[in-house]
Amino acid sequence: MEYTIKKLGQLAGVSTRTLRYYDEIGILKPARISSSGYRIYGQKEIDILQQILFYRELGFNLSDIREILSSPDFDKVKALKEHKKRLIEKRSQIDLLIKNVEKSIAYTEGRIKMSDKEKFEGFKQRLIEKNEEKYGEEIREKYGAEAVEKSYENFRNMSKEQYEEMQNIEQRFRETLLEAFKTGDPAGPLAQKAADLHKQWITYAWGDYNKEAHAGVAQLYVDVKRFTEYYDKDQPGLASFLKDAIFIYTGMQK
Amino acid sequence: MEYTIKKLGQLAGVSTRTLRYYDEIGILKPARISSSGYRIYGQKEIDILQQILFYRELGFNLSDIREILSSPDFDKVKALKEHKKRLIEKRSQIDLLIKNVEKSIAYTEGRIKMSDKEKFEGFKQRLIEKNEEKYGEEIREKYGAEAVEKSYENFRNMSKEQYEEMQNIEQRFRETLLEAFKTGDPAGPLAQKAADLHKQWITYAWGDYNKEAHAGVAQLYVDVKRFTEYYDKDQPGLASFLKDAIFIYTGMQK
DNA sequence: CTTGACATTGACGCTGCGTAAAGGTTTATT
DNA sequence: AATAAACCTTTACGCAGCGTCAATGTCAAG
CATH class of the missing domain: 1.10.1660.10 (Multidrug-efflux Transporter Regulator; Chain: A; Domain 2)
Structure with missing residues (x-):
């Protein structure tokens, strides 16, 4: 053939x-x-x-x-045996490479986490600085320098996870508050839930909680124009509604 | 810098x-x-x-x-992880290769052994044929066709290792015999050792042993010119010396 | 006779450099 | 200042084992 x-x-x-x-x-x-x-x-x-x-x-x-x-069979076996040796060497070479790659992965991942952490620290610092610039004077006046520092300190010590949880709570707080506003009832369950979320948020931000301060902040939202605008820009009357809900929640008013 | x-x-x-x-x-x-x-x-x-x-x-x-x-660290980790995967694949590829090479070694070595065995069988066959050509008639006359066939049969069934051992014994026998000849005493320890090695050699070649046949062969060495020449070409009188030593060893004569 | 599937040789491309070759620049020595 | 040694440059071939054109020739079928 x-x-x-x-x-x-x-x-x-x-x-x-x-x-x-x-x-x-x-x-x-x-x-x-x-x-x-x-x-x-x-x-x-x-x-x-x-x-x-x-x-x-x-x-x-x-x-x-x-x-x-x-070559005769005899030499073939020799060649095969040598080849096997080479292969085994190659394999241990690759084993080594794998080990080093693994190390490198661990190292680089570690660096990412470090870097993320640093970035987060920087981010928090910038938030504080911005806050100072905007509200520093006002809040110090209302709550005293000590309380403000304490709040900042707490914020600085916050981990990324905690911060994210805080953001999460704030988000739910905003949603709930808007829902509650539609009912028009600051004493209703939705509004009270919003007030509760707000409390949690404050607890996160300040590191501790007391009713008086909470009610104070609520009053602030109404009193200070910039805060009022912040809430009212979504819904006119929202700041006042929130203050009512919080006053009811804290028992400062029925 | x-x-x-x-x-x-x-x-x-x-x-x-x-x-x-x-x-x-x-x-x-x-x-x-x-x-x-x-x-x-x-x-x-x-x-x-x-x-x-x-x-x-x-x-x-x-x-x-x-x-x-x-690329950012994030992608580096991705690349490293993919690379690790590739390396692991490569390693199992090599593992497979090693296995196959091993198989191939076993196979080829097996073939060599087979081939060696065949060659050896052919070699033994040729030895027998040469022997037949040279001494066939004489040895059949002396020992009978049956004994000769039995010897050939034993030889054919011999393994390579056995054959090599037989060659080895023959070598030692020749050396010892020459040493013994120098002493001139066929009853001495060296000559008796040579006779003993000769017995071992015969046992290998024939498959069994008896004193009479051994002594018969010794007599053959002296009687048949070709055998005599074979021994005497190294040392004149060696064939006769060997006969004496074997006769003593077998107890046919003191 | 045309078409399509096959055949040929020749040559570049890929990877990651080693290794000239042919020539210019710097530095050290005389 | 001349010269040699050491360094620099670009250009280009070579390596292994083919893949992939390109240009061209051949064969069997319709």
């Missing part, structure tokens, strides 16, 4: 380029060349190709394969 | 070619180019090079490194 280059390639599962290359480097020459210059392979070439592919799969390079094919 | 290409190379342990190549593919460009066209590197470039080498050691290719260097 004779084969053209393509037939042989299909039979063995390699490209024609590969076969031409093998011819070129002399490890698999065709049985004969047809009158038109085509490469014609026979059974013997199939057998050789099988062997080439076999050793190739074992990871030998072609020049080694060339030598192996033309 | 500024560095020429060679200085940087020595600092980092890479060739100037490498640095030029890194410049060429754009992963490490010099800080500036001197008026004479020299590449000048600064501290920043050292840092980048360190990183390049770091990732290179982990087995990344340069185009991956290029991307990693210009």
